[in-house]
Every structure is written in C-alpha cells, then in structure tokens.
Amino acid sequence: IDNEVLAEINKILTNYKGYFVADFVKATRDIEVPDYPRDEQGNVLDSAFKYQYYKAHYFDNMDFTDARLLRTPIYDEKFKFYFQKVLLQVPDSLIKELDPLIEKARKDPEVFRYVLVTLFNYYAQSQIMGHDGVFIHIAEKYYIPEATWANADFINKLKDQISKRKPLLIGQTAPDFQLVLIPDEHFKQAATDTTAAANVYVGSFFRLMNVKAKYTILMFWECDCGHCQKAMPELHQVFNRLKDKGVQVVAVHMLGGAEGKKKWIKWVNDHELYGWINAWNPYDYKYKELYDIKSTPILYLLDENKKIVAKLITPEAAEEIINALLKENSKKPLT
Incomplete structure (x- = not known):
C-alpha cells in the first residue's frame, strides 16, 4: 500500500x-x-x-x-x-x-x-x-x-x-450393479441383420465389481445425446492409448428397448467403438438412481478396487489423471 x-x-x-x-x-x-x-x-x-x-x-x-x-x-x-x-x-x-x-x-x-x-x-x-x-x-x-x-x-x-x-463421493467404493455385455461380434452381425439389431435378449450378465482392470472408466451415455456424440469417439481414442496399461472402459448405453438398441448398434458400428465393454441393462434401470444420473454423458474413474478416483470429467482429463497415477505408482518401492 x-x-x-x-x-x-x-x-x-x-x-x-x-x-x-x-x-x-x-x-x-x-x-x-x-x-x-x-x-x-x-x-x-x-x-x-x-x-x-x-x-x-x-x-x-x-x-x-x-x-x-x-x-x-x-x-x-x-x-x-x-x-x-x-x-x-x-x-x-x-x-x-x-x-x-x-x-x-x-x-x-x-x-x-x-x-x-x-x-x-x-x-x-x-x-x-x-x-x-x-x-x-x-x-x-x-x-x-x-x-x-x-x-x-x-x-x-x-x-x-x-x-x-x-x-x-471421491474415495467411496462405486455402487455395484448388474449389466449386460454385448460382444463386438454381435454389433458387427447386427449391422446387416435387423432382427439381431432389435433383439434385446442377447449378451451376458456381469457386475461392475467383476471387471478386472487397474483403472476402469465407467461412462454412462446415450447415442441421441449431442455431448455424448462428441465424447464417445474421444473416449475411444483415450482407451486405445491406455488399454495396454491395464485400463478398461465400461460404456453403459442408457436407451432401452428395441429402438434404443438399434440406434446403439448403428452408432457403435458407425464409429467402430470396439474393444472395450459395451453394455446396457434393458431390464433394470436402478443404476440411474444409484448414480444419481440426471444428464449424460457421466464419467467415473475407478481404481483397481472400484473406488472412485475422479468423476464428472472429460475423457482427456481422465487420461491425464490415469497417466499421473501410473507415473506416481511406478515410483513407489515394491513391497
């Protein structure tokens, strides 16, 4: 002064x-x-x-x-x-x-x-x-x-x-829930098979807690969502850069029913969103309440034990955090 x-x-x-x-x-x-x-x-x-x-x-x-x-x-x-x-x-x-x-x-x-x-x-x-x-x-x-x-x-x-x-909250274990995994082969087959594309009774059940990965990116999205249409290809690029480092993506599509599945099939095929876990649950939408989902896309970054490390961030931010954590962990002495 x-x-x-x-x-x-x-x-x-x-x-x-x-x-x-x-x-x-x-x-x-x-x-x-x-x-x-x-x-x-x-x-x-x-x-x-x-x-x-x-x-x-x-x-x-x-x-x-x-x-x-x-x-x-x-x-x-x-x-x-x-x-x-x-x-x-x-x-x-x-x-x-x-x-x-x-x-x-x-x-x-x-x-x-x-x-x-x-x-x-x-x-x-x-x-x-x-x-x-x-x-x-x-x-x-x-x-x-x-x-x-x-x-x-x-x-x-x-x-x-x-x-x-x-x-x-960050640090809490992510709420577990059941999903249906749709394999890449089904998406590719359903590209030319309208019956398969509309069939909601395909895939295998799994639970989030059973996904084995150092880090799991849990993404809730809808193919009709404009922000999702931008984020999902970006997330797939991030996945391709991180998949060899023990990172998995669980991409949960939230549109239900035969019409929702047909849109999903087309969007995944058009953008070649293969290699990660494409999942949904057309029979149970309780996960929307579990994760308090009011809009999309919603991204959660989970550690090996499925504890929430970060949330409500962009794919690029998730990549930065994962790389920083991997670098930090590499400096720790082995026990």
Whole structure:
C-alpha cells in the first residue's frame, strides 16, 4: 500500500476508534505477514511459513461479532478470495479450514447465519470436483441440525439429496450393479441383420465389481445425446492409448428397448467403438438412481478396487489423471 494511503488508514483507525467507519476500514485491510524464519546463516527454515501464516491470520482484522459488516461488500469479497484463492481446493483440507471459521461465526447469530448460508450455497453450486464432499459435510454437520430458518420440506429434500450423493463421493467404493455385455461380434452381425439389431435378449450378465482392470472408466451415455456424440469417439481414442496399461472402459448405453438398441448398434458400428465393454441393462434401470444420473454423458474413474478416483470429467482429463497415477505408482518401492 502507498505510504500516504497507509498513513490515512492509520489516522482513521486512531481518530475514529470505536466507530463503525474504523471497524470497516480495519476489515478491508490485508494482514501483514512476517518474513520467513531463518537460521543463523540466513537460510529459510520453513518455505511454507508465509502461506501458512497468511491463511491462519486472514480474518484477523474482521470482527465476527459485528453484524453491521454484513451490510457492506467486505464479507462477500473476503470470503470469495479466501475460498477460491487462499485455500487448497482439496476436500479434506477445505473441511479442516472451514470448520473453525463456522465456529468463529457463532459469536453473532446473524453472522453465523450469513457464514453458514454462504458456505452452503457456494459448495452446493461449485463445479469443482470434490467440492460435493465439502457441501455434504457442511449440510450434515451444520445446516440440517442448525439452520432453524429453513423449512422442513427443504431440509427433508436436502436429506434425500445427501443420501443419493454421499455414496458417490471421491474415495467411496462405486455402487455395484448388474449389466449386460454385448460382444463386438454381435454389433458387427447386427449391422446387416435387423432382427439381431432389435433383439434385446442377447449378451451376458456381469457386475461392475467383476471387471478386472487397474483403472476402469465407467461412462454412462446415450447415442441421441449431442455431448455424448462428441465424447464417445474421444473416449475411444483415450482407451486405445491406455488399454495396454491395464485400463478398461465400461460404456453403459442408457436407451432401452428395441429402438434404443438399434440406434446403439448403428452408432457403435458407425464409429467402430470396439474393444472395450459395451453394455446396457434393458431390464433394470436402478443404476440411474444409484448414480444419481440426471444428464449424460457421466464419467467415473475407478481404481483397481472400484473406488472412485475422479468423476464428472472429460475423457482427456481422465487420461491425464490415469497417466499421473501410473507415473506416481511406478515410483513407489515394491513391497
């Protein structure tokens, strides 16, 4: 800050101490971060010191007992910067930092409500992978038991939403379900055999948990879906690059019935989507509820034990993550 500006700020803080204008100006000030701790030779002892100090003291100039600050832009500005720029976007790290912040806000009921609602809405709407875990944590620990301003219908819908989404969090074992595998030979035969193309009673049953692979890409799609039409050929290219590294794709087509199968047959043949597991289940659509599917395409990346590693990402992002994990695992010593 320019020295003249800093002097003016300090003058306001001194001359108007106890007045709202001083409290507001103080809240707008960024904290001063000390220099790195050093040894006798001047070497930095902790390279993360400045970041950790800044993060720990970020809200030092804000009075969480003063609800008047809620009528200014300061809370919104400070919170957005803190959530988006200061904190590492890792669910466990976020939860560790946000819990004390919520507890700090309890000093004033109005501030507590603002902080809780702001965090709840921010993580509910976030498109960043893993933020749904933070949203569920806030909802279960704070919002459901303490949001007395929310009506019962909203809370009940929230509980239902959480029950559907919680099993799909990163780190959870993917819900198992039964599918019907349609072999490549059938697709090729059905290209010229209309009876075979419309026959929904072909293929072999299998379960997701029985797929053997280092990594499994589980893709839910429909051939009528415009986004799927772009994603599926891209996914097949990714599969061809990764299949020799122990990666399998389970491509679940969601259109049912004879008409749905005929469209599927044509699309797979037209784009030569062979070599991976082409599957569907025309008899049971419970997997749509299991995976809370409201649109397509939906991609889940699973590890060898079918734990969710990543989700709701593009085929290219899945490839990047898999290659990074394979590289990381190759450095680990054999046990």
